Amino acid sequence: MTAIDEFIKRCEEKSHDKYRLIEDIAYFNQIKVLKAFEKCRVATRHFNGTSGYGYDDEGRDTLGKLYAYSFGADAGIVSPHLVSGTHSLTVALFGLLRPDDTLLCVSGMPYDTIRGVIYGDNNGSLKDFGVNFEYCELKNDKFDFNSIKNKLNNKVKVVYIQRSRGYELRDAFSCEEIGEVCEFVRSLGFEGCIFVDNCYGEFVEKSEPTDVGADIIVGSLIKNAGGGLAPTGGYIVGKQKYIDMIGKRLTAPSIGLEVGSYLGGYQYFYQGLFMAPHIVAQALKTSILIGQAMCDLGFENYPKIDKIPHDITRAIKFDSAENMVNFIREVQYASPVDSYVTCEPWDMPGYDDKIIMAAGTFVSGASIELSADGPVKPPYIAYFQGGLTYEHGKYALERILNKIIKH
Numbered sequence: 001m002t003a004i005d006e007f008i009k010r011c012e013e014k015s016h017d018k019y020r021l022i023e024d025i026a027y028f029n030q031i032k033v034l035k036a037f038e039k040c041r042v043a044t045r046h047f048n049g050t051s052g053y054g055y056d057d058e059g060r061d062t063l064g065k066l067y068a069y070s071f072g073a074d075a076g077i078v079s080p081h082l083v084s085g086t087h088s089l090t091v092a093l094f095g096l097l098r099p100d101d102t103l104l105c106v107s108g109m110p111y112d113t114i115r116g117v118i119y120g121d122n123n124g125s126l127k128d129f130g131v132n133f134e135y136c137e138l139k140n141d142k143f144d145f146n147s148i149k150n151k152l153n154n155k156v157k158v159v160y161i162q163r164s165r166g167y168e169l170r171d172a173f174s175c176e177e178i179g180e181v182c183e184f185v186r187s188l189g190f191e192g193c194i195f196v197d198n199c200y201g202e203f204v205e206k207s208e209p210t211d212v213g214a215d216i217i218v219g220s221l222i223k224n225a226g227g228g229l230a231p232t233g234g235y236i237v238g239k240q241k242y243i244d245m246i247g248k249r250l251t252a253p254s255i256g257l258e259v260g261s262y263l264g265g266y267q268y269f270y271q272g273l274f275m276a277p278h279i280v281a282q283a284l285k286t287s288i289l290i291g292q293a294m295c296d297l298g299f300e301n302y303p304k305i306d307k308i309p310h311d312i313t314r315a316i317k318f319d320s321a322e323n324m325v326n327f328i329r330e331v332q333y334a335s336p337v338d339s340y341v342t343c344e345p346w347d348m349p350g351y352d353d354k355i356i357m358a359a360g361t362f363v364s365g366a367s368i369e370l371s372a373d374g375p376v377k378p379p380y381i382a383y384f385q386g387g388l389t390y391e392h393g394k395y396a397l398e399r400i401l402n403k404i405i406k407h
């Protein structure tokens with residue numbers, strides 16, 4: 001055994017109890033998903049595609065219900081016509097909000113690509129349509145109940161919560177914390193929609209925000225919920241009345257969710273959801289292993305190694321641009337696709353800074369697959385996520401250690 005092999009083995013031993021916990025959650029969520037399949041009486045015919053208007057597309061309609069039931073909700077939209085997480089969030093917000101309404105984000109500033117959707121200038125943002133935006137800063141990385149109380153007024157129609165950290169150096173919120181904030185805004189008499197950006201959080205815990213008081217949750221299918229198989233798309237699930245409003249925005253006010261076809265068929269969307277609890281567990285174990293190793297090497301990283309993760313992402317702080325870039329490049333070199341590519345920082349649409357991104361993925365850009373990215377500027381933080389198999393993550397770690405330690 002080389003010194004690096006032994007180092008990894010020690011990291012795995014230290015992670016054992018966390019792995020057991022993650023497997024227990026995966027088992028719980030696998031049953032939850034299977035019960036939803038059973039309730040929907042999923043059959044082979046649901047995998048068939050349709051063309052044109054897609055009237056009576058049973059595969060599409062059942063898929064929406066299947067995701068909804070898996071998340072403890074009553075209705076849902078799951079569609080390849082939702083092109084990404086950002087688009088899904090956009091469609092949902094435009095479906096729910098009207099001119100002069102206020103959107104109140106209680107989890108600090110929302111994720112980078114959502115900012116332009118909410119308050120971009122003359123780009124067709126919510127602001128351009130007269131929707132107001134307010135947000136509450138976090139207090140020591142936790143919800144600031146005082147600030148929420150001060151900003152909640154009767155113009156607020158949507159209370160927005162982002163579960164994952166995005167490009168911030170904070171931990172994701174647990175469903176317990178999300179439940180507390182839901183209860184708090186209801187106790188203040190809020191009657192509008194509690195909305196959660198659920199990206200990266202699906203199946204990480206035994207409950208979802210919809211189980212603890214959220215009315216609508218939204219996410220991307222090329223992250224957790226698509227199980228690494230869904231080729232594209234997003235989901236929006238929650239209360240029927242809100243899903244109806246959003247459906248009218250996804251298509252058109254007069255036709256709503258009666259239409260929408262996809263010739264490619266839906267098998268991978270169904271199969272991806274079936275796989276998702278297991279795949280998320282693989283990604284979480286990978287995250288724990290990398291976290292332990294980076295911690296033992298002295299690189300600060302989040303979630304802290306004694307904490308249970310509430311999403312699949314890990315933020316790792318490097319001491320130099322060189323170590324950060326090397327880390328990300330090794331993730332790329334360890335990938336099944338485009339392993340020969342050397343990552344370089346570039347201007348990505350929707351982001352302000354130059355981003356370096358490793359994504360040697362089967363589904364283009366899928367971050368449930370092993371991937372890493374971050375803006376190359378101090379404090380040099382790489383965001384690491386995904387991994388369809390733990391073994392792949394372990395191999396990437398071995399490469400990273402060889403590069404960083406020997407350097």
Ligand SMILES: *Cc1c(COP(=O)(O)O)cnc(C)c1O
Nearest residue numbers: 084085086111164166197199220
């Ligand atoms: C990834 C992500 C999004 C946006 O999803 P895309 O599919 O990249 O558009 C939004 N919010 C959070 C918290 C995310 O992690």
